[in-house]
Amino acid sequence: MSQIEITDVSVTFDQKNRTINAVQDVSLKIETGEVYGIVGLSGAGKSTLVRTINGLQKPTKGTVVVNGVDITKADKKALAASRKKIGFIFQNFNLINNRTIGQNIAFALTAGGYPEKKQPQKIVELLSMVGLQDRQDNYPAQLSGGQKQRVGIARALANDPDILLCDEATSALDLETAEEIITILKDINERLHITIVFITHQLEVAKDLFDRVAVMENGKIVEQTTAYNLFANPKSNMAKRLVNRFLDEQLPDEVKDRLKDQQGVILTLKYQGDDSLDPVITEISSNTGVSISILQGRIEYIHSNAIGVLAVFITGDQNAISKAVAQFTQKVDMVEEVAR
Known part of the structure; x- marks a missing residue:
């Protein structure tokens, strides 16, 4: 069984007398240890789809099975246990501004039930992993955007997850800084064998990070392929648009x-x-x-x-x-x- 199996998932929202089909009949399988990308333009349904993986968004229909647990049917206890093994990296960092970097990570450790006495050593380990071991007493306002995202990665790893969900984790960064974040994520994937699901509209990320990729348009998966074949031989019109824009x-x-x-x-x-x-x-x-x-x-x-x-x-x-x-x-x- 694949680590993540999404089967016939749809998500609809009712807004002001109209129905929005954010995700439509999506099925895909993600294997343990791979970096799987979901690409598409804004409004394609990427974020909504990814949030079904950790149960933040309940599908209107379909099933989402993660590590053998059906997220769509899990009770609160089972869902909480599953979420503990899924880290989340946000586009805009989502750090607590009035707490130091170390305190931000301690908050995540405490929320995950990590013993308080062991937290100082764990914080150093996590910050060392992203090259910020000397910044734990700084506040978020004292860091650059790239450094804030490194803290976001360290925080997402606090509870030793086996899956990382990345929601446009590089789109708020300049190209050089985004490449640094990609390098860190590649290293984490290779060293820890963590499965990464990364959504983006930036094909710069796809070419350097992804093993396989799904292309979304209007809530649907219009193409699934390897990262190389996406660039070498895109099939769908949306994939061709994205690749042509990237290759200029x-x-x-x-x-x-x-x-x-x-x-x-x-x-x-x-x-x-x-x-x-x-x-x-x-x-x-x-x-x-x-x-x-x-x-x-x-x-x-x-x-x-x-x-x-x-x-x-x-x-x-x-x-x-x-x-x-x-x-x-x-x-x-x-x-x-x-x-x-």
Whole structure:
């Protein structure tokens, strides 16, 4: 059995004479020790879905089973026991401002029934895990956003959970600080073998952290895949939108305007692996007699596997251009003509 099994879950809200279908017939399985991402735009239903895992949101229908316990049917005692093994990391930190960092963590330890005499040592251990062992006497206002989120991680680990739920845990941070948080979470996952469920709209997180990912749109799961395949070969329209936005495959309007009066074809080429496309471009240009100009390109690494995106402008005889396009289609993973 998977550590988390969500089966046919729907969540509806009644508001001012209308029904909102926040989550619709979602089913997914999350395995022990993996980092599972749920991505989508704001309002997709990500947060509502994740809150069904720890019972903060009761499904309108369907079941949620965590560590063999049916959360949707558990009594108060069983639900409290299950929640104790599920840590939660918030988007906006949710620290108690008039308590020190050490006191914030002590509050979580006390709430979980941790012995008071052992708390000082446990607080040091938790803060050391996130690199803040020298800041336990500081107050939240004395910390940066990234440091506050580190405290949030330490607090979420207070009761030795085997699952961490992360609700947009990096979206309030700048890119560099978000990468630091991702590194800490990866280390925690690898060292402690804690299952992480992370919801976000930022694909920067997906490429560096997730093992598998679900894409949500309008309360539904529209795609489930590995993190690499999400970028290499997105299937759903929403996944394609998110990936295209991240890879920035769109040519700037200025480039399109500069080329609009020239005869030729603009192609977006996507390929997998570290090999450069330079030999392919040279070969196709030589075979067909066309001229090929590189307009823009980038390479991203997803779990150490490369994905390249290149935009080229092909000019020449129309028949030769058609042959060149056909040859690119045979030699790279994806070819798409860019409308001008």
